[in-house]
Amino acid sequence: MAAKVNVIVFLSVLAFAFAASQTVPIVIWHGMGDSCCNPLSMGSIKKLLEREVKGVYVRSLEIGDGIVEDTENGFLMNANDQISLVCSKLKNDSKLAAGYNSIGFSQGGQFLRAVAQRCPSPPMLNLISVGGQHQGVYGFPKCPGDNATLCNIVRQLLNYGAYVSFVQDHLVQAEYWQDPLNLEEYRKYSVFLADINQEQTVKPSYKENLLKLKNLVLIKFLQDTMVQPRESEWFGFYAPGQTKDILPMNQTKIWTEDRLGLQTLNSSGRLHFLSSDTDHLQFTETWFIENVVNKFLK
Template sequence: MTISATQMLVVTAVLLLLPSPGSAKDSNDTVPLVLWHGMGDSCCNPLSMGSIKKMVEEDVPGIYVLSLMIGQSIIQDTENGFFKDVNEQVAFVCNQLAQDPKLKDGYNAMGFSQGGQFLRAVAQRCPSPPMKNLISVGGQQQGVYGLPRCPGETSHICDWIRKKLNSGAYTDMVQKHLVQAQYWHDPLNDDLYKKHSVFLADINQERVLNETYKKNLMALEKFVMVKFLQDTVVDPRGTEWFGFLKTGQAVETETLQESALYTEDRLGLAQMDKAGKLVFLESDGDHLQFTREWFTAKLLPYLH
């Protein structure tokens, strides 16, 4: 049976709210947590980000959890996940974090789906306040080449997005006004991607080497990446572990360790890997589906 993305959020929320032993921590020694939601979601949806925020606050007493709202309302926040320039979103978040006195000594970050790659951009571009651990839950770190099940299941929006991506993902108009185009990674048009991708090609060092990006990312204590083994939303799934399709075709994939990004170490990921800073986790479920027990066992340790 096929379930919609909206149903997926409900299932996830129900699983998260099941009783769990949890693991408490002294409230005088907690690291703040910043959350960034995925496409079709919002900061405060009680069936998704709201339940995650509540769960973390229950398991880590005294923790400050900031769930990012991109815009002035929940409706704006949801719409901006589809239509607001990602570079503007990242700048907005960087400014918000810099002005929050509760984050001045550092924070952990957890991004869900596209929020995972957006928070990596924050880590690379905005080192103050310092991000300690970055947790990407189903984040498309090498972008996507396909949008099989657009979250939110708002069919007219998803159909429109697919048409725009297929007709001209790298045109100036589409790049400027469609979030998903800004991390569309077409292995059959590598030159177009590198030249015209306004977001992903930049943060992945595809054009010029920005040593500051590399230095800032390497300052992380841990970079945790979660891949969902039955993911029907993200294509290819390997992007959740920084892998992708081999350039020039759309069938064979390569791992992060096999990629030029790693062998040339353009982002410092090879050095981080050797230093034990990269953590590759998996969940045997569809996109963003996990239990509270899995979350507590696998992710909670990186929030302390």
Template sequence: MILNCILPVLIVGISAIISVSCSQFTPIVLWHGMGDSCCFPFSLGAVQKRLSEELPGIHIVSVKLGNSLVEDVENGYFMHPDKQIEEVCKVLNNDPQLSDGYNAIGFSQGSQFLRGLAQRCPEPKMKNLISLGGQHQGVYGLPNCASLSHPTCDYIRRLLNHAAYLSWVQKLLVQATYWHDPLNEGEYSAKSTFLADINNERIINKTYIENLQSLENFVMVKFNGDTMVQPTESEWFGFYKPGQSKEVQKLQDSAIYVNDQLGLKQMDQDGKLHFVELPGNHLQFNWTWFEGNIVDKYLR
């Protein structure tokens, strides 16, 4: 499974042969979700370990924002996605092992951040985007703040419910940037500082379309028993019908698709969109399923 690469190099005028170990597998970038970190052994650390076992020698980058795991978790709540994507883009551009491209796996909110990365940071090239429980049309509800203390969690909920589109809240809270109020679509599209932009809901950014369409595959995994994401259809790029918060519509019936304002309609016609569903709660999957449906199909 491992290829031995013998590379001739010139060092200070002296010819030399250096033997390095390289993998036949495309590198992988992982981006964790809200309340998680790059490397916790019970979450992404375990995923990275299993991927390394299944794909020997593979180069894996697990996004870490900050100088510690604590900072990484905190930045998932308080560092604006624009800044996160900007920093990750720099890291990936400076990684020579990604020069030929990479596959990306997003967990929860890390999924829409990776999509933003694909649209804004075309080099190095993202080949396949795997979205696990991502909220591509945003959320209208925040039932669980994960690792934050109960009072802080309650404070975040109150801010989002009553003041998500205030400019200082948009700057302070990551989750406000993909808060999507179906009862006031005009305010959402005008004041959402992240999601409305990457979904081309204010102006049509043709570069976003071109970069997204350059993906080989965009795989969206929805967890049918999800109690974290409201509505769960956002994991398949669906959402509530405008003007109410009860009836949902699938991606193919939405304005984003019908008007092809993000290029998804063309991607669907080209066979690049893949909709996968699981019966469990948010991010609940076993490795046997993951290996058969994700690793074998898109990463091996």
């Protein structure tokens, strides 16, 4: 009898170990004015994920050495350099070799999309964009946290000229600034957003790699007072030549010309639109667990 019990215990432990080994790791990337390990934001998200997805490995991306540099780089480190750095970090992390899920918060959403498009190894399985500005922004109404000095620098540089070479090379927010009143200049001089949205030289690999995703989840905050226009979170944007009327995603060229494969993702049931009737990045644990964790991360 004792031998039989021991066998059952052994099999139970083996089954648990196997299940844990099958848990897909999660990579998260913070937004502007935040850092990898802020206990009130990414730190609490990391703990929530570890609590809800048993045995999961969660990597919260740190861009630089320490929280201060990580926060500053969210404003002042060229987005393309950040993407290259992250691609290298992910490739060198053996725990991610079999694939990972990703969650990008605010600008971290479009940054992780760039990772999916440019760096298919290790494979990104699910991409969840929480308030990411995939068509960029045209407005900078609010700044998160205690970042008044950095925000003033951002505003001054954007006023100086978002598409001036120096500004494009050194100011993150200028690199996803889309001016609907000056689209020719945007498409010519944008060093980041116009590239990943296939508005310059078309790179077939960008579409091919994005189509490798199991799911692309886009979360929009219906009362967003930080992102202008908030429809950018669902790939919508201002109609060309003005700043009032909004084109929904299915009327933009990204969709009609299927530059990124969004139509294909949608037709195969892999493109998901979620919303929260709150301000930017304001959601409850319950909402996040029910709509994100339980549906896409377990």
